[in-house]
Amino acid sequence: MPSFFIILLVLGLFLFLSSFFTVKQQTAAIIERFGKYASTRTSGLQLKIPVVDRIAGKVNLRIQQLDVIIETKTKDNVFVKLKVSVQFKVLQEKVYEAFYKLEYPHDQITSYVFDVVRAEVPKLKLDDVFERKDDIAVAVKRELNEAMSTYGYDIINTLITDIDPDIQVKNAMNRINAADREKTAAEYEAEAGRIRIVAKAKAEAESKRLQGQGIADQRREIARGLVESVDVLNRVGINSQEASALIVVTQHYDTLQAIGADTNSNLILLPNSPQAGSEMLNNMVASFTASNQVGEAMKKANSNKRKGTGKKDIFGGTEENESEE
Template sequence: IPIVDRIAARLSLRIQQLDVVVETKTKDDVFVNMKISVQYQILREKVYDAFYKLQNPHEQLTAYIFDLVRAEIPKMLLDDVFEKKDDIAFAVKRDLKEAMLEYGYDIVKALVTDIDPDHSVKQAMNRINAAEREKIAAQHEGDAQRILIVERARAEAESKRLQGKGIADQRREIARGLEESVDTLNKAGINPQEASSLIVITQHYDTLQAIGSESSSNLILLPNNPNAASTMLNDMTASLLAANKVKEATDKNKE
Protein backbone atom coordinates (compact mmCIF):
# COMPACT_ATOMS: atom_id res chain seq x y z
CA ILE A 1 0.00 0.00 0.00
CA PRO A 2 1.63 3.26 -1.05
CA ILE A 3 1.96 5.96 1.63
CA VAL A 4 1.61 9.58 0.57
CA ASP A 5 2.77 12.41 2.86
CA ARG A 6 1.34 15.88 2.38
CA ILE A 7 2.63 19.14 3.89
CA ALA A 8 -0.31 20.76 5.67
CA ALA A 9 1.44 24.07 6.42
CA ARG A 10 4.78 25.69 7.08
CA LEU A 11 5.37 27.35 10.46
CA SER A 12 8.28 29.60 11.32
CA LEU A 13 10.17 28.89 14.53
CA ARG A 14 11.77 32.33 14.51
CA ILE A 15 10.79 35.03 17.01
CA GLN A 16 7.93 37.13 15.67
CA GLN A 17 6.40 40.39 16.89
CA LEU A 18 2.81 41.49 17.21
CA ASP A 19 1.98 45.19 17.76
CA VAL A 20 -1.39 45.97 19.34
CA VAL A 21 -2.86 49.42 20.15
CA VAL A 22 -5.25 49.26 23.09
CA GLU A 23 -7.56 52.11 24.09
CA THR A 24 -8.36 52.06 27.78
CA LYS A 25 -9.17 54.33 30.72
CA THR A 26 -7.10 55.08 33.80
CA LYS A 27 -8.27 55.30 37.39
CA ASP A 28 -8.59 59.10 37.10
CA ASP A 29 -10.85 58.74 34.02
CA VAL A 30 -8.30 59.61 31.34
CA PHE A 31 -8.48 57.71 28.05
CA VAL A 32 -5.13 56.56 26.69
CA ASN A 33 -3.97 54.61 23.67
CA MET A 34 -1.27 52.12 24.62
CA LYS A 35 0.88 50.34 22.08
CA ILE A 36 1.92 46.88 23.26
CA SER A 37 4.58 44.95 21.36
CA VAL A 38 4.66 41.20 22.08
CA GLN A 39 7.52 39.03 20.83
CA TYR A 40 6.66 35.34 20.60
CA GLN A 41 7.77 32.11 18.97
CA ILE A 42 6.42 28.62 18.38
CA LEU A 43 7.93 25.91 20.57
CA ARG A 44 9.61 23.23 18.47
CA GLU A 45 8.17 20.40 20.55
CA LYS A 46 4.64 21.84 20.29
CA VAL A 47 4.38 22.61 16.59
CA TYR A 48 1.36 20.30 16.30
CA ASP A 49 -0.55 22.22 19.00
CA ALA A 50 0.43 25.57 17.51
CA PHE A 51 -1.04 24.64 14.14
CA TYR A 52 -4.10 22.57 15.03
CA LYS A 53 -5.32 24.12 18.28
CA LEU A 54 -5.48 27.76 17.09
CA GLN A 55 -7.09 28.85 13.87
CA ASN A 56 -5.84 32.46 14.08
CA PRO A 57 -3.06 32.95 16.66
CA HIS A 58 -2.80 36.71 16.00
CA GLU A 59 -6.42 37.27 16.94
CA GLN A 60 -6.00 35.09 20.01
CA LEU A 61 -2.93 37.02 21.14
CA THR A 62 -4.65 40.35 20.46
CA ALA A 63 -7.69 39.34 22.50
CA TYR A 64 -5.53 38.33 25.45
CA ILE A 65 -3.53 41.58 25.25
CA PHE A 66 -6.71 43.69 25.23
CA ASP A 67 -8.07 41.80 28.22
CA LEU A 68 -4.85 42.02 30.24
CA VAL A 69 -4.21 45.72 29.56
CA ARG A 70 -7.80 46.73 30.30
CA ALA A 71 -7.58 44.78 33.55
CA GLU A 72 -4.36 46.51 34.70
CA ILE A 73 -4.65 50.15 33.56
CA PRO A 74 -7.97 51.04 35.30
CA LYS A 75 -6.21 50.35 38.61
CA MET A 76 -3.65 53.11 37.99
CA LEU A 77 -3.60 56.88 37.78
CA LEU A 78 -2.28 58.42 34.57
CA ASP A 79 1.04 59.40 36.15
CA ASP A 80 1.45 55.87 37.49
CA VAL A 81 0.91 54.45 34.01
CA PHE A 82 3.95 56.37 32.75
CA GLU A 83 6.03 55.50 35.80
CA LYS A 84 5.10 51.79 35.90
CA LYS A 85 5.06 50.86 32.23
CA ASP A 86 7.69 48.18 32.88
CA ASP A 87 5.42 46.63 35.51
CA ILE A 88 2.57 46.64 32.99
CA ALA A 89 4.77 44.94 30.38
CA PHE A 90 5.86 42.32 32.92
CA ALA A 91 2.24 41.57 33.88
CA VAL A 92 1.26 41.20 30.21
CA LYS A 93 4.15 38.83 29.54
CA ARG A 94 3.49 36.74 32.65
CA ASP A 95 -0.23 36.22 32.07
CA LEU A 96 0.08 35.89 28.30
CA LYS A 97 2.88 33.33 28.61
CA GLU A 98 0.77 31.22 30.94
CA ALA A 99 -2.26 31.38 28.64
CA MET A 100 -0.47 30.69 25.32
CA LEU A 101 1.85 27.91 26.51
CA GLU A 102 -1.01 25.43 26.13
CA TYR A 103 -1.19 26.24 22.42
CA GLY A 104 2.53 25.83 21.77
CA TYR A 105 3.51 29.51 21.90
CA ASP A 106 6.23 30.98 24.10
CA ILE A 107 6.12 34.70 24.96
CA VAL A 108 9.69 35.98 24.76
CA LYS A 109 9.14 39.65 25.59
CA ALA A 110 6.35 42.16 26.11
CA LEU A 111 7.00 45.90 25.74
CA VAL A 112 4.93 49.03 26.29
CA THR A 113 6.28 51.09 23.40
CA ASP A 114 3.89 54.06 23.50
CA ILE A 115 1.45 55.74 25.90
CA ASP A 116 -0.66 58.35 24.17
CA PRO A 117 -3.28 60.24 26.24
CA ASP A 118 -5.90 62.49 24.69
CA HIS A 119 -4.48 65.65 23.10
CA SER A 120 -6.24 67.98 25.57
CA VAL A 121 -4.85 65.93 28.47
CA LYS A 122 -1.32 66.23 27.09
CA GLN A 123 -1.73 70.00 26.77
CA ALA A 124 -2.98 70.20 30.36
CA MET A 125 -0.02 68.11 31.55
CA ASN A 126 2.37 70.41 29.69
CA ARG A 127 0.76 73.47 31.28
CA ILE A 128 1.03 71.91 34.74
CA ASN A 129 4.67 71.04 34.11
CA ALA A 130 5.43 74.54 32.80
CA ALA A 131 3.69 76.15 35.79
CA GLU A 132 5.62 73.94 38.21
CA ARG A 133 8.92 74.82 36.54
CA GLU A 134 8.06 78.54 36.61
CA LYS A 135 7.25 78.21 40.30
CA ILE A 136 10.59 76.54 40.98
CA ALA A 137 12.39 79.17 38.89
CA ALA A 138 10.64 81.95 40.84
CA GLN A 139 11.63 80.31 44.12
CA HIS A 140 15.26 80.08 43.03
CA GLU A 141 15.20 83.68 41.83
CA GLY A 142 13.68 84.80 45.13
CA ASP A 143 16.30 82.86 47.08
CA ALA A 144 19.05 84.48 45.00
CA GLN A 145 17.61 87.96 45.60
CA ARG A 146 17.28 87.27 49.32
CA ILE A 147 20.87 86.07 49.54
CA LEU A 148 22.02 89.15 47.61
CA ILE A 149 20.11 91.48 49.95
CA VAL A 150 21.47 89.72 53.03
CA GLU A 151 25.03 89.88 51.72
CA ARG A 152 24.65 93.56 50.86
CA ALA A 153 23.28 94.26 54.34
CA ARG A 154 26.17 92.37 55.92
CA ALA A 155 28.68 94.24 53.77
CA GLU A 156 27.07 97.58 54.62
CA ALA A 157 27.01 96.72 58.33
CA GLU A 158 30.68 95.75 58.19
CA SER A 159 31.47 98.97 56.32
CA LYS A 160 29.62 101.05 58.91
CA ARG A 161 31.39 99.22 61.71
CA LEU A 162 34.81 99.85 60.17
CA GLN A 163 33.87 103.45 59.37
CA GLY A 164 32.76 104.04 62.96
CA LYS A 165 35.92 102.43 64.25
CA GLY A 166 37.96 104.68 61.96
CA ILE A 167 36.14 107.81 63.13
CA ALA A 168 36.58 106.78 66.76
CA ASP A 169 40.29 106.16 66.21
CA GLN A 170 40.60 109.52 64.43
CA ARG A 171 38.91 111.39 67.26
CA ARG A 172 41.01 109.55 69.80
CA GLU A 173 44.20 110.56 68.00
CA ILE A 174 42.99 114.17 67.67
CA ALA A 175 42.26 114.28 71.38
CA ARG A 176 45.67 112.80 72.14
CA GLY A 177 47.33 115.35 69.85
CA LEU A 178 45.47 118.24 71.47
CA GLU A 179 46.44 116.97 74.89
CA GLU A 180 50.09 116.80 73.88
CA SER A 181 49.91 120.30 72.35
CA VAL A 182 48.41 121.76 75.52
CA ASP A 183 51.07 120.06 77.65
CA THR A 184 53.82 121.43 75.39
CA LEU A 185 52.41 124.98 75.57
CA ASN A 186 52.03 124.71 79.35
CA LYS A 187 55.67 123.77 79.62
CA ALA A 188 56.48 126.91 77.59
CA GLY A 189 54.72 129.07 80.19
CA ILE A 190 51.38 129.52 78.40
CA ASN A 191 48.30 128.95 80.56
CA PRO A 192 45.64 126.39 79.45
CA GLN A 193 43.10 129.02 78.29
CA GLU A 194 45.61 130.79 76.07
CA ALA A 195 46.86 127.44 74.82
CA SER A 196 43.32 126.38 73.85
CA SER A 197 42.74 129.65 71.99
CA LEU A 198 46.04 129.31 70.17
CA ILE A 199 45.22 125.74 69.12
CA VAL A 200 41.77 126.77 67.83
CA ILE A 201 43.26 129.62 65.79
CA THR A 202 45.96 127.33 64.42
CA GLN A 203 43.37 124.73 63.37
CA HIS A 204 41.29 127.47 61.75
CA TYR A 205 44.16 128.62 59.55
CA ASP A 206 45.17 125.03 58.81
CA THR A 207 41.63 124.46 57.54
CA LEU A 208 41.74 127.56 55.35
CA GLN A 209 45.09 126.48 53.95
CA ALA A 210 43.78 122.99 53.17
CA ILE A 211 40.74 124.43 51.38
CA GLY A 212 42.84 126.90 49.44
CA SER A 213 45.19 124.19 48.20
CA GLU A 214 42.31 122.51 46.33
CA SER A 215 41.90 124.20 42.95
CA SER A 216 38.47 122.68 42.35
CA SER A 217 37.07 123.38 45.82
CA ASN A 218 33.76 125.28 45.97
CA LEU A 219 33.42 125.27 49.76
CA ILE A 220 32.42 128.56 51.45
CA LEU A 221 33.03 129.07 55.16
CA LEU A 222 30.36 131.16 56.90
CA PRO A 223 30.21 132.27 60.53
CA ASN A 224 27.93 130.13 62.67
CA ASN A 225 27.45 132.23 65.82
CA PRO A 226 24.00 133.68 66.73
CA ASN A 227 24.87 137.11 65.24
CA ALA A 228 26.28 135.60 62.06
CA ALA A 229 23.21 136.35 59.90
CA SER A 230 23.06 140.05 60.78
CA THR A 231 26.84 140.42 60.50
CA MET A 232 26.84 138.77 57.08
CA LEU A 233 23.98 141.04 55.93
CA ASN A 234 25.84 144.15 57.10
CA ASP A 235 29.00 143.01 55.33
CA MET A 236 27.09 142.36 52.10
CA THR A 237 25.38 145.78 52.33
CA ALA A 238 28.69 147.51 52.91
CA SER A 239 30.20 145.64 49.96
CA LEU A 240 27.35 146.70 47.67
CA LEU A 241 27.63 150.33 48.77
CA ALA A 242 31.36 150.30 48.20
CA ALA A 243 30.87 148.78 44.76
CA ASN A 244 28.32 151.47 43.85
CA LYS A 245 30.69 154.24 44.95
CA VAL A 246 33.48 152.76 42.87
CA LYS A 247 31.19 152.61 39.85
CA GLU A 248 30.05 156.23 40.29
CA ALA A 249 33.64 157.40 40.58
CA THR A 250 34.56 155.49 37.43
CA ASP A 251 31.66 157.01 35.49
CA LYS A 252 32.67 160.55 36.53
CA ASN A 253 36.24 160.00 35.40
CA LYS A 254 34.99 158.88 31.99
CA GLU A 255 32.95 162.09 31.61
Protein backbone atom coordinates (compact mmCIF):
# COMPACT_ATOMS: atom_id res chain seq x y z
CA MET A 1 0.00 0.00 0.00
CA PRO A 2 2.70 2.60 0.81
CA SER A 3 4.28 1.98 -2.59
CA PHE A 4 0.92 2.59 -4.27
CA PHE A 5 0.63 5.95 -2.56
CA ILE A 6 4.12 6.79 -3.63
CA ILE A 7 3.25 5.99 -7.25
CA LEU A 8 0.11 8.13 -7.05
CA LEU A 9 2.11 10.96 -5.51
CA VAL A 10 4.72 10.81 -8.20
CA LEU A 11 2.07 10.62 -10.90
CA GLY A 12 0.18 13.55 -9.40
CA LEU A 13 3.37 15.58 -9.16
CA PHE A 14 4.17 14.81 -12.81
CA LEU A 15 0.68 15.83 -13.94
CA PHE A 16 0.89 19.01 -11.93
CA LEU A 17 4.25 19.99 -13.35
CA SER A 18 3.21 19.11 -16.89
CA SER A 19 0.29 21.48 -16.57
CA PHE A 20 2.65 24.49 -16.70
CA PHE A 21 4.89 25.66 -19.55
CA THR A 22 6.63 28.85 -20.61
CA VAL A 23 6.62 30.74 -23.88
CA LYS A 24 9.59 32.94 -24.86
CA GLN A 25 9.36 36.58 -25.79
CA GLN A 26 8.25 37.30 -29.41
CA THR A 27 6.99 33.71 -29.72
CA ALA A 28 3.49 32.25 -29.94
CA ALA A 29 2.56 28.68 -28.90
CA ILE A 30 -0.25 26.74 -30.56
CA ILE A 31 -2.29 24.55 -28.15
CA GLU A 32 -4.31 21.62 -29.49
CA ARG A 33 -6.86 19.59 -27.56
CA PHE A 34 -7.31 16.06 -28.78
CA GLY A 35 -5.76 17.09 -32.11
CA LYS A 36 -7.95 20.17 -32.57
CA TYR A 37 -6.83 23.79 -32.33
CA ALA A 38 -7.63 25.12 -28.89
CA SER A 39 -5.79 28.40 -28.35
CA THR A 40 -2.75 30.54 -29.01
CA ARG A 41 -0.53 31.40 -26.05
CA THR A 42 1.87 34.31 -25.89
CA SER A 43 5.06 34.86 -23.88
CA GLY A 44 5.13 34.05 -20.18
CA LEU A 45 4.03 31.21 -17.85
CA GLN A 46 1.05 29.32 -19.29
CA LEU A 47 -1.29 26.54 -18.07
CA LYS A 48 -2.71 23.61 -19.99
CA ILE A 49 -4.67 20.50 -19.16
CA PRO A 50 -2.28 17.57 -18.84
CA VAL A 51 -2.75 14.72 -21.29
CA VAL A 52 -5.67 16.55 -22.90
CA ASP A 53 -3.83 19.60 -24.20
CA ARG A 54 -0.54 19.58 -26.02
CA ILE A 55 1.79 22.15 -27.62
CA ALA A 56 1.41 21.61 -31.36
CA GLY A 57 4.15 24.05 -32.24
CA LYS A 58 5.62 27.52 -31.79
CA VAL A 59 5.68 30.44 -34.22
CA ASN A 60 8.48 33.01 -34.30
CA LEU A 61 7.08 36.56 -34.21
CA ARG A 62 10.41 38.33 -34.79
CA ILE A 63 11.43 39.84 -38.11
CA GLN A 64 13.16 37.26 -40.25
CA GLN A 65 15.22 37.55 -43.41
CA LEU A 66 15.31 35.23 -46.40
CA ASP A 67 18.00 35.62 -49.07
CA VAL A 68 17.02 34.43 -52.54
CA ILE A 69 19.54 34.18 -55.41
CA ILE A 70 17.95 34.26 -58.86
CA GLU A 71 19.54 33.90 -62.29
CA THR A 72 17.62 35.48 -65.13
CA LYS A 73 18.09 37.18 -68.49
CA THR A 74 17.80 40.86 -69.33
CA LYS A 75 16.21 42.45 -72.38
CA ASP A 76 19.60 42.65 -74.14
CA ASN A 77 20.19 38.90 -73.59
CA VAL A 78 22.64 39.19 -70.71
CA PHE A 79 22.42 36.60 -67.94
CA VAL A 80 22.59 38.13 -64.50
CA LYS A 81 22.32 36.88 -60.92
CA LEU A 82 20.32 38.90 -58.43
CA LYS A 83 20.35 38.50 -54.67
CA VAL A 84 17.01 39.51 -53.15
CA SER A 85 16.75 39.86 -49.37
CA VAL A 86 13.17 39.58 -48.05
CA GLN A 87 12.46 40.78 -44.52
CA PHE A 88 9.17 39.49 -43.10
CA LYS A 89 7.36 38.57 -39.89
CA VAL A 90 4.24 36.76 -38.72
CA LEU A 91 1.37 38.98 -37.60
CA GLN A 92 0.46 38.24 -34.01
CA GLU A 93 -3.28 38.30 -34.75
CA LYS A 94 -2.80 35.82 -37.61
CA VAL A 95 -0.67 33.18 -35.95
CA TYR A 96 -3.34 30.54 -36.72
CA GLU A 97 -3.14 31.20 -40.49
CA ALA A 98 0.67 31.25 -40.48
CA PHE A 99 0.85 27.93 -38.61
CA TYR A 100 -1.90 25.95 -40.30
CA LYS A 101 -2.14 27.30 -43.83
CA LEU A 102 1.54 27.18 -44.84
CA GLU A 103 3.81 24.24 -44.16
CA TYR A 104 6.99 25.69 -45.76
CA PRO A 105 6.66 29.51 -45.82
CA HIS A 106 10.24 30.04 -46.98
CA ASP A 107 9.65 27.98 -50.07
CA GLN A 108 6.44 29.89 -50.77
CA ILE A 109 8.21 33.27 -50.48
CA THR A 110 11.07 32.06 -52.68
CA SER A 111 8.65 30.99 -55.39
CA TYR A 112 6.96 34.38 -55.45
CA VAL A 113 10.31 36.19 -55.57
CA PHE A 114 11.41 34.05 -58.52
CA ASP A 115 8.16 34.72 -60.32
CA VAL A 116 8.25 38.52 -59.90
CA VAL A 117 11.95 38.98 -60.66
CA ARG A 118 11.80 36.82 -63.79
CA ALA A 119 8.80 38.83 -64.94
CA GLU A 120 10.38 42.26 -64.34
CA VAL A 121 14.06 41.89 -65.27
CA PRO A 122 13.52 40.63 -68.86
CA LYS A 123 11.77 43.94 -69.56
CA LEU A 124 14.92 45.91 -68.78
CA LYS A 125 18.38 46.24 -70.27
CA LEU A 126 21.38 45.49 -68.10
CA ASP A 127 22.16 49.16 -67.40
CA ASP A 128 18.52 49.75 -66.49
CA VAL A 129 18.59 46.82 -64.05
CA PHE A 130 21.31 48.61 -62.07
CA GLU A 131 19.50 51.95 -62.26
CA ARG A 132 16.02 50.60 -61.47
CA LYS A 133 16.77 47.93 -58.90
CA ASP A 134 14.61 49.79 -56.38
CA ASP A 135 11.64 49.50 -58.75
CA ILE A 136 12.21 45.76 -58.96
CA ALA A 137 12.35 45.54 -55.16
CA VAL A 138 9.08 47.49 -54.85
CA ALA A 139 7.39 45.16 -57.35
CA VAL A 140 8.58 42.11 -55.38
CA LYS A 141 7.33 43.58 -52.11
CA ARG A 142 3.94 44.46 -53.59
CA GLU A 143 3.44 40.98 -55.03
CA LEU A 144 4.57 39.26 -51.83
CA ASN A 145 2.30 41.37 -49.64
CA GLU A 146 -0.72 40.52 -51.76
CA ALA A 147 0.10 36.81 -51.69
CA MET A 148 1.42 36.32 -48.14
CA SER A 149 -0.98 38.52 -46.18
CA THR A 150 -3.58 35.76 -46.58
CA TYR A 151 -1.30 33.43 -44.68
CA GLY A 152 -0.60 35.87 -41.85
CA TYR A 153 2.78 37.12 -43.07
CA ASP A 154 3.71 40.78 -43.33
CA ILE A 155 6.52 41.71 -45.78
CA ILE A 156 8.56 44.44 -44.08
CA ASN A 157 10.97 45.15 -46.91
CA THR A 158 12.62 43.68 -49.99
CA LEU A 159 16.13 44.64 -51.03
CA ILE A 160 18.18 43.93 -54.16
CA THR A 161 21.51 43.52 -52.41
CA ASP A 162 23.60 42.23 -55.32
CA ILE A 163 23.54 42.29 -59.13
CA ASP A 164 26.15 40.04 -60.66
CA PRO A 165 26.34 39.81 -64.47
CA ASP A 166 28.26 37.13 -66.32
CA ILE A 167 32.05 37.44 -65.91
CA GLN A 168 32.60 38.20 -69.60
CA VAL A 169 29.99 40.95 -69.49
CA LYS A 170 31.62 42.45 -66.41
CA ASN A 171 35.01 42.44 -68.12
CA ALA A 172 33.49 44.14 -71.17
CA MET A 173 31.81 46.74 -68.96
CA ASN A 174 35.10 47.39 -67.18
CA ARG A 175 36.86 47.86 -70.53
CA ILE A 176 34.15 50.28 -71.67
CA ASN A 177 34.42 52.20 -68.43
CA ALA A 178 38.23 52.30 -68.69
CA ALA A 179 38.06 53.49 -72.31
CA ASP A 180 35.55 56.17 -71.39
CA ARG A 181 37.77 57.39 -68.57
CA GLU A 182 40.80 57.41 -70.87
CA LYS A 183 38.80 59.43 -73.39
CA THR A 184 37.86 61.93 -70.71
CA ALA A 185 41.46 62.10 -69.52
CA ALA A 186 42.67 62.69 -73.09
CA GLU A 187 40.12 65.49 -73.53
CA TYR A 188 41.29 67.14 -70.32
CA GLU A 189 44.94 66.75 -71.35
CA ALA A 190 44.19 68.25 -74.77
CA GLU A 191 42.38 71.16 -73.17
CA ALA A 192 45.28 71.70 -70.79
CA GLY A 193 47.71 71.62 -73.75
CA ARG A 194 45.58 74.13 -75.62
CA ILE A 195 45.54 76.44 -72.60
CA ARG A 196 49.33 76.18 -72.31
CA ILE A 197 49.79 76.93 -76.02
CA VAL A 198 47.43 79.92 -75.88
CA ALA A 199 49.13 81.23 -72.74
CA LYS A 200 52.56 80.80 -74.34
CA ALA A 201 51.41 82.54 -77.52
CA LYS A 202 49.97 85.43 -75.50
CA ALA A 203 53.20 85.68 -73.52
CA GLU A 204 55.28 85.70 -76.70
CA ALA A 205 53.01 88.31 -78.28
CA GLU A 206 53.30 90.50 -75.19
CA SER A 207 57.06 89.98 -75.20
CA LYS A 208 57.30 91.00 -78.86
CA ARG A 209 55.12 94.03 -78.22
CA LEU A 210 57.26 95.15 -75.32
CA GLN A 211 60.42 94.41 -77.31
CA GLY A 212 59.14 96.51 -80.23
CA GLN A 213 58.16 99.27 -77.86
CA GLY A 214 61.63 99.16 -76.33
CA ILE A 215 63.30 99.34 -79.74
CA ALA A 216 61.03 102.23 -80.72
CA ASP A 217 61.86 104.05 -77.48
CA GLN A 218 65.55 103.34 -78.03
CA ARG A 219 65.50 104.71 -81.56
CA ARG A 220 63.50 107.70 -80.44
CA GLU A 221 66.10 108.48 -77.78
CA ILE A 222 68.91 107.96 -80.31
CA ALA A 223 67.24 110.36 -82.71
CA ARG A 224 66.75 112.87 -79.92
CA GLY A 225 70.40 112.51 -78.98
CA LEU A 226 71.47 113.02 -82.60
CA VAL A 227 69.36 116.18 -82.85
CA GLU A 228 70.91 117.52 -79.67
CA SER A 229 74.41 116.64 -80.95
CA VAL A 230 73.80 118.44 -84.25
CA ASP A 231 72.50 121.49 -82.34
CA VAL A 232 75.61 121.54 -80.17
CA LEU A 233 77.93 121.28 -83.20
CA ASN A 234 75.98 123.96 -85.04
CA ARG A 235 76.49 126.33 -82.13
CA VAL A 236 80.31 125.95 -82.48
CA GLY A 237 80.25 126.72 -86.21
CA ILE A 238 79.91 123.27 -87.79
CA ASN A 239 77.17 123.02 -90.39
CA SER A 240 74.57 120.23 -90.44
CA GLN A 241 76.27 118.12 -93.13
CA GLU A 242 79.61 118.16 -91.35
CA ALA A 243 77.93 117.53 -87.99
CA SER A 244 76.01 114.52 -89.35
CA ALA A 245 79.19 113.11 -90.92
CA LEU A 246 81.11 113.63 -87.67
CA ILE A 247 78.39 111.86 -85.65
CA VAL A 248 78.39 108.90 -88.06
CA VAL A 249 82.20 108.63 -87.87
CA THR A 250 82.02 108.83 -84.09
CA GLN A 251 79.43 106.00 -84.00
CA HIS A 252 81.69 104.05 -86.36
CA TYR A 253 84.60 104.24 -83.97
CA ASP A 254 82.36 103.47 -81.00
CA THR A 255 81.23 100.32 -82.82
CA LEU A 256 84.86 99.33 -83.47
CA GLN A 257 85.66 99.87 -79.83
CA ALA A 258 82.71 97.73 -78.71
CA ILE A 259 83.74 94.95 -81.11
CA GLY A 260 87.31 95.09 -79.89
CA ALA A 261 86.20 94.79 -76.27
CA ASP A 262 84.68 91.40 -77.01
CA THR A 263 87.52 88.86 -76.81
CA ASN A 264 85.44 86.14 -78.50
CA SER A 265 84.59 88.23 -81.58
CA ASN A 266 85.94 87.09 -84.98
CA LEU A 267 84.51 90.06 -86.93
CA ILE A 268 86.92 92.06 -89.19
CA LEU A 269 85.94 95.40 -90.70
CA LEU A 270 87.72 96.49 -93.89
CA PRO A 271 89.06 99.14 -94.49
CA ASN A 272 90.19 99.80 -90.94
CA SER A 273 93.20 102.15 -91.31
CA PRO A 274 93.44 105.67 -89.78
CA GLN A 275 93.13 107.19 -93.27
CA ALA A 276 89.82 105.36 -93.70
CA GLY A 277 88.19 107.59 -91.10
CA SER A 278 89.14 110.82 -92.82
CA GLU A 279 88.14 109.44 -96.20
CA MET A 280 84.80 108.33 -94.76
CA LEU A 281 84.26 111.81 -93.31
CA ASN A 282 85.13 113.54 -96.62
CA ASN A 283 82.93 111.15 -98.59
CA MET A 284 79.98 111.72 -96.26
CA VAL A 285 80.36 115.53 -96.45
CA ALA A 286 80.54 115.35 -100.25
CA SER A 287 77.53 113.04 -100.35
CA PHE A 288 75.47 115.31 -98.13
CA THR A 289 76.46 118.35 -100.28
CA ALA A 290 75.53 116.59 -103.51
CA SER A 291 72.28 115.43 -101.97
CA ASN A 292 71.42 118.97 -100.99
CA GLN A 293 72.19 120.23 -104.51
CA VAL A 294 69.98 117.58 -106.09
CA GLY A 295 67.21 118.42 -103.65
CA GLU A 296 67.42 122.13 -104.47
CA ALA A 297 67.29 121.40 -108.21
CA MET A 298 64.20 119.20 -107.77
CA LYS A 299 62.51 121.90 -105.73
CA LYS A 300 63.24 124.52 -108.44
CA ALA A 301 61.87 122.24 -111.16
CA ASN A 302 58.70 121.60 -109.21
CA SER A 303 58.31 125.34 -108.62
CA ASN A 304 58.60 126.09 -112.34
CA LYS A 305 55.92 123.51 -113.13
CA ARG A 306 53.54 125.05 -110.64
CA LYS A 307 54.05 128.55 -112.17
CA GLY A 308 52.95 127.24 -115.65
CA THR A 309 55.71 128.69 -117.85
CA GLY A 310 54.27 126.76 -120.80
CA LYS A 311 51.08 125.10 -121.95
CA LYS A 312 50.44 122.02 -123.98
CA ASP A 313 48.77 122.16 -127.38
CA ILE A 314 46.17 119.72 -128.54
CA PHE A 315 48.87 117.59 -130.18
CA GLY A 316 50.93 117.22 -127.05
CA GLY A 317 53.46 119.95 -127.96
CA THR A 318 54.25 123.11 -126.07
CA GLU A 319 53.28 126.56 -127.31
CA GLU A 320 55.45 129.54 -126.33
CA ASN A 321 53.64 132.53 -124.96
CA GLU A 322 53.81 135.28 -127.64
CA SER A 323 55.58 138.20 -126.14
CA GLU A 324 56.03 140.22 -129.35
CA GLU A 325 53.70 140.83 -132.26
